[in-house]
Amino acid sequence: MPASAAPPLTVRVLLFASYADTLGLDSVELSLEQPATVGHALERLRALPGGDRLPPKPLCALNLTHVRPDAPLSGGDELAVLPPLAGG
Amino acid sequence: MGYLTTSPIDLPELVARVQSPVRGGIASFLGTVRNHHGGRAVARLEYSAYGPMVEAECARIVAEAQSRWKVAVVLEHRIGVLQIGDTAVAVVAASPHRDEAFVACRYVIEEVKRRVPIWKREVYADGSVEWVGAAAGGAAAQQGGEQQVTADFGEATS
Numbered sequence: 001m002p003a004s005a006a007p008p009l010t011v012r013v014l015l016f017a018s019y020a021d022t023l024g025l026d027s028v029e030l031s032l033e034q035p036a037t038v039g040h041a042l043e044r045l046r047a048l049p050g051g052d053r054l055p056p057k058p059l060c061a062l063n064l065t066h067v068r069p070d071a072p073l074s075g076g077d078e079l080a081v082l083p084p085l086a087g088g
Numbered sequence: 089m090g091y092l093t094t095s096p097i098d099l100p101e102l103v104a105r106v107q108s109p110v111r112g113g114i115a116s117f118l119g120t121v122r123n124h125h126g127g128r129a130v131a132r133l134e135y136s137a138y139g140p141m142v143e144a145e146c147a148r149i150v151a152e153a154q155s156r157w158k159v160a161v162v163l164e165h166r167i168g169v170l171q172i173g174d175t176a177v178a179v180v181a182a183s184p185h186r187d188e189a190f191v192a193c194r195y196v197i198e199e200v201k202r203r204v205p206i207w208k209r210e211v212y213a214d215g216s217v218e219w220v221g222a223a224a225g226g227a228a229a230q231q232g233g234e235q236q237v238t239a240d241f242g243e244a245t246s
Contacts (some may be wrong), residue, residue, distance in 0.1 A: 014138065016136065016205065017136060017207035017209070017219055018207070018219040021219075061138070061141055061205065064140055065141075065144070066145075066203065080138055080141065080205070082138070082205050083207060083219065083221070084221035085202070085203070085204065085205060085206065085207070085221070086206065086208045086219075086221045087135075087137075087176075087177065087201055087204045087207075087208075088176065088197065088200055088201045
């Protein structure tokens with residue numbers, strides 16, 4: 001089963017705080033070729049205006065849970081790119 | 089009953105939620121807004137959050153504490169504009185004995201700071217504004233800190 005036969009998947013990416021300022025947006029929908037990981041979505045974000053100022057490995061959460069960049073994406077996922085946390 | 093609030097934090101009300109005749113030891117921690125950061129005078133702080141994940145992550149942290157120790161825990165974090173001295177976060181841990189109350193309270197606040205997606209923007213007395221943690225250190229320092237968060241998180245859930 002060739003991977004290229006699968007239709008692209010769509011994920012919603014949320015940006016917060018300093019990263020939302022850097023890219024000038026707080027959410028964006030990305031269409032990605034399957035199979036896709038968090039890292040692939042980050043590559044696409046870097047291609048957006050201001051995206052080159054994101055750090056090499058930003059903290060990410062997938063569907064409200066912290067994940068590593070190699071985590072696989074599914075259609076309809078909510079991926080959040082989190083600046084350094086500063087609660088408390 | 090959520091973990092995030094935009095209203096002032098009421099410590100006696102939080103204590104009342106966990107106080108009981110079987111829990112003789114109650115430890116609390118309050119994080120309040122400091123008037124200085126990096127040698128500069130701070131006028132106020134603006135907290136923002138990824139609300140749904142704050143609720144999910146706080147629930148996980150409280151559940152972890154309550155499974156590791158014989159405690160009842162309440163946790164609340166305020167967001168929005170806070171003035172100097174305002175309480176930003178409160179943790180209350182109640183247990184039959186003080187040791188577990190102290191250790192659980194400490195655990196919860198440390199995990200909140202490492203894992204909960206909340207950010208603060210400092211407004212300085214001179215009018216300038218800065219996201220806390222975003223400027224100093226640069227990308228390399230951020231990367232190191234963030235890898236630490238995910239590595240530790242992976243261990244905590246296994």
